[in-house]
Amino acid sequence: MTEAMHLILIFEDDQAIQNVLRMLFEANGFRVVIAETAARGEQDARLHRPDIVVVDLGLPDGDGLNVITAIRAWSPVPIIVLSARTAEAQRLAAFENGADDYVMKPFSAPELLARVRAIVRRHVRGELPMAVLELGDVSIDLGRRVARRRDGSDVRLTPLEHRILETLARHGDRIVTHASLIKEVWGPHRNDSRALRVYIGSLRRKLEVDPSRPRHILTELGVGYRLVIEAEAVGGN
Amino acid sequence: MSMHTSAAAPSFSTARSLRQATDVLFTALDRVGRMIRRFATDAPQPHPPWYWPDYLRALAITGITTAIAFPLSPYFGLVNIVMLYLLATTVGALRLGRGPSVLLATANMLAFDFFFVPPLFSFDVEDTKYLFTLGVMLVVALVIANLMVSIRRHRETADAREQRTAVLYAMSRELAVATDAQAMTAAAVRHICAVFHGTTVVLMADARGRLSPMSTQPAPPSADPTFDLEFAQDVVTRGERSIKDAIYLPLRGVRRVKGVIVVRPQPPTRVLPAEQLNLLDAFAAQLALSLQRARLAEAAEAARISAERALLRNTLLASISHDLRTPLSAIAGAGSLIAQPEYALNVDRRTTLGNLIERKARDMSQLLTNVLELMQMEFGSGTLRTDWHAIDDLVGLALRTNEARLAQWRTVVNLPADLPLILVEATLIVQIFSNLLENAAKYTPPGTTITISATAREKSVLLTVADDGPGLPPGDSERLFEKFQRGRSESNIVGVGLGLAICRAAARLHGGDIRAMDNACGGARFEITLPLEPQVDAPAPELR
Numbered sequence: 001m002t003e004a005m006h007l008i009l010i011f012e013d014d015q016a017i018q019n020v021l022r023m024l025f026e027a028n029g030f031r032v033v034i035a036e037t038a039a040r041g042e043q044d045a046r047l048h049r050p051d052i053v054v055v056d057l058g059l060p061d062g063d064g065l066n067v068i069t070a071i072r073a074w075s076p077v078p079i080i081v082l083s084a085r086t087a088e089a090q091r092l093a094a095f096e097n098g099a100d101d102y103v104m105k106p107f108s109a110p111e112l113l114a115r116v117r118a119i120v121r122r123h124v125r126g127e128l129p130m131a132v133l134e135l136g137d138v139s140i141d142l143g144r145r146v147a148r149r150r151d152g153s154d155v156r157l158t159p160l161e162h163r164i165l166e167t168l169a170r171h172g173d174r175i176v177t178h179a180s181l182i183k184e185v186w187g188p189h190r191n192d193s194r195a196l197r198v199y200i201g202s203l204r205r206k207l208e209v210d211p212s213r214p215r216h217i218l219t220e221l222g223v224g225y226r227l228v229i230e231a232e233a234v235g236g237n
Numbered sequence: 238m239s240m241h242t243s244a245a246a247p248s249f250s251t252a253r254s255l256r257q258a259t260d261v262l263f264t265a266l267d268r269v270g271r272m273i274r275r276f277a278t279d280a281p282q283p284h285p286p287w288y289w290p291d292y293l294r295a296l297a298i299t300g301i302t303t304a305i306a307f308p309l310s311p312y313f314g315l316v317n318i319v320m321l322y323l324l325a326t327t328v329g330a331l332r333l334g335r336g337p338s339v340l341l342a343t344a345n346m347l348a349f350d351f352f353f354v355p356p357l358f359s360f361d362v363e364d365t366k367y368l369f370t371l372g373v374m375l376v377v378a379l380v381i382a383n384l385m386v387s388i389r390r391h392r393e394t395a396d397a398r399e400q401r402t403a404v405l406y407a408m409s410r411e412l413a414v415a416t417d418a419q420a421m422t423a424a425a426v427r428h429i430c431a432v433f434h435g436t437t438v439v440l441m442a443d444a445r446g447r448l449s450p451m452s453t454q455p456a457p458p459s460a461d462p463t464f465d466l467e468f469a470q471d472v473v474t475r476g477e478r479s480i481k482d483a484i485y486l487p488l489r490g491v492r493r494v495k496g497v498i499v500v501r502p503q504p505p506t507r508v509l510p511a512e513q514l515n516l517l518d519a520f521a522a523q524l525a526l527s528l529q530r531a532r533l534a535e536a537a538e539a540a541r542i543s544a545e546r547a548l549l550r551n552t553l554l555a556s557i558s559h560d561l562r563t564p565l566s567a568i569a570g571a572g573s574l575i576a577q578p579e580y581a582l583n584v585d586r587r588t589t590l591g592n593l594i595e596r597k598a599r600d601m602s603q604l605l606t607n608v609l610e611l612m613q614m615e616f617g618s619g620t621l622r623t624d625w626h627a628i629d630d631l632v633g634l635a636l637r638t639n640e641a642r643l644a645q646w647r648t649v650v651n652l653p654a655d656l657p658l659i660l661v662e663a664t665l666i667v668q669i670f671s672n673l674l675e676n677a678a679k680y681t682p683p684g685t686t687i688t689i690s691a692t693a694r695e696k697s698v699l700l701t702v703a704d705d706g707p708g709l710p711p712g713d714s715e716r717l718f719e720k721f722q723r724g725r726s727e728s729n730i731v732g733v734g735l736g737l738a739i740c741r742a743a744a745r746l747h748g749g750d751i752r753a754m755d756n757a758c759g760g761a762r763f764e765i766t767l768p769l770e771p772q773v774d775a776p777a778p779e780l781r
Binding site: 197 | 595606622624627630633636637654658663664
């Protein structure tokens with residue numbers, strides 16, 4: 001539909017993966033530009049003004065992290081990292097440099113497509129502050145700070161729980177790193193992840209259908225949390 | 238005539254005796270000063286060589302004796318007066334050092350001569366027989382003084398030796414228990430400080446011979462970092478004990494000086510008696526020996542570990558190459574099938590082949606992750622990047638990663654809401670759960686229920702992953718945790734059998750362990766224990 005207009009710029013030097021990605025996105029109505037090097041890709045980005053960028057971290061002429069920083073310097077275009085680097089520190093660095101999402105290689109095609117679509121959709125829609133958050137059968141009025149289940153029963157959230165939820169919601173379903181979440185909720189002088197863990201746990205117990213299998217408040221190991229508003233975006237099950 | 242000569246002779250002999258006595262006095266003072274030091278820290282501080290109050294005391298004793306004897310002399314007779322003086326010498330020598338004792342003997346003799354031997358109030362001697370009396374009196378007094386002092390000195394030396402042996406023994410016992418250089422150094426510093434009251438710093442030389450202070454934990458309360466590094470460096474080159482602002486003792490190793498102990502005794506003294514220096518040398522030798530032992534033990538351990546690693550590496554390579562080729566040939570086969578246009582595969586078959594390729598590739602990726610994880614744990618630095626985590630969070634992640642794999646299994650999560658946070662490296666704990674879930678999917682039929690539960694105990698948390706499947710294979714359950722072990726050998730199940738080995742390595746890295754057993758009501762059960770860190774100022778739940 002409207003996706004027919006969307007241009008995706010892919011930084012990837014491996015021929016095989018280039019082919020797979022091109023097939024995947026062209027088959028789903030994207031226009032695809034592929035850059036084999038960081039330098040070429042940065043030029044393409046200025047030239048084509050893509051709607052979304054997919055970056056591999058290991059590029060022949062430089063680190064993908066620098067590509068993210070370079071693009072972020074002039075454009076808010078959504079950036080998804082597609083990388084074989086699994087180390088937490090690497091992922092965290094990508095988010096801190098301004099990446100919007102991180103998909104690990106080997107990737108599953110439907111999952112990558114779902115993430116790309118979700119991000120594009122949100123970007124197009126714009127990040128309007130949500131007044132009412134619908135998570136499963138709980139609806140939370142962020143402005144009035146009340147939460148109610150579909151059956152009419154109240155869900156009592158503490159002020160801190162509200163602040164955490166609000167912060168997560170403000171970032172849409174992008175990952176919020178631990179550090180920035182703590183900073184936004186507790187202020188700049190706290191550096192204790194324990195309280196955060198405890199509150200996330202209690203939020204899940206109040207909002208998730210099965211708190212041990214969260215569908216909305218997801219942990220990104222070593223990086224942070226992500227609030228998934230439409231449950232369909234969860235991994236490829 | 239006799240009168241005059243006899244008068245001259247005694248004065249001459251008195252003078253000579255005096256000179257002799259002074260000689261004895263001085264040589265004795267010299268030695269006594271060095272010898273009569275005591276090692277015991279609790280013992281009263283030893284007197285320096287010129288401890289003049291003792292000389293005053295000696296003169297006072299003479300004065301008092303004379304004061305007592307003088308009024309008695311008309312009734313007492315000279316013989317008894319002599320006895321009185323000898324008694325005074327004996328009693329005095331019991332308490333005084335050699336020098337004062339000699340002074341006491343001489344002063345007594347002179348006082349007797351002056352106050353009692355006619356002519357009174359003169360050092361002259363009227364009757365020659367008194368010369369003999371005076372001579373014998375001096376000799377007897379000196380002998381008594383000497384004996385007394387010797388006895389005391391022997392006792393003191395014996396005491397000191399005993400003290401020294403006890404101190405050295407205490408230190409060597411502690412050094413024998415210590416396993417690392419730091420603990421050894423700390424023990425040595427503590428003992429030296431206990432004996433010398435001052436401050437002690439141990440400087441260790443690095444590979445290039447540069448000295449730097451060894452941090453000792455807990456730091457002695459009187460830790461004082463002042464020392465002359467350049468001088469200490471000199472001591473390393475020379476390899477000899479040297480004294481400057483403090484005492485610098487080299488720690489001699491087999492080939493080179495490994496460090497320097499800097500001792501600054503309290504109260505500060507420039508000169509320490511030989512015994513104390515010997516004791517310090519003994520301390521240094523003990524510490525050097527122990528450090529040598531620690532180093533050898535370390536080297537042996539390193540050699541053992543590297544041999545073990547080499548073996549593991551070889552086995553690992555052999556298994557991996559086999560276990561990677563199998564899925565690779567499936568992938569290559571499926572790919573070539575799809576690529577042939579003349580086979581005209583229908584959509585169903587293409588889908589089957591595509592799924593097969595994806596599944597095999599994922600298996601390989603999982604295998605690779607396992608291998609890398611294990612390598613990192615086995616060959617890595619061994620330090621964990623820990624953070625506080627909620628157990629339910631980690632369980633949730635493991636379930637999410639294995640969601641597709643476990644689609645046909647029933648998973649039950651049974652975690653109490655008040656579980657404490659654990660201080661762990663999250664990826665490793667997720668890996669443990671992930672591997673156990675994967676194992677359950679491999680070795681139990683679809684439809685089996687897998688239950689994950691946790692119980693907090695006082696100092697640890699018990700995590701269990703149990704199923705109601707066919708249970709563990711017969712045999713020793715511990716063997717499951719060895720590398721390259723599979724529940725059923727010769728099966729077509731993919732994986733090098735690293736899963737449980739990784740679980741064990743990960744649990745042990747955290748100071749915990751994992752065990753496998755059969756459930757009472759059938760099925761396999763894996764129990765992981767992880768130590769609970771003290772929840773220092775843990776966040777209290779918000780009140781509302």
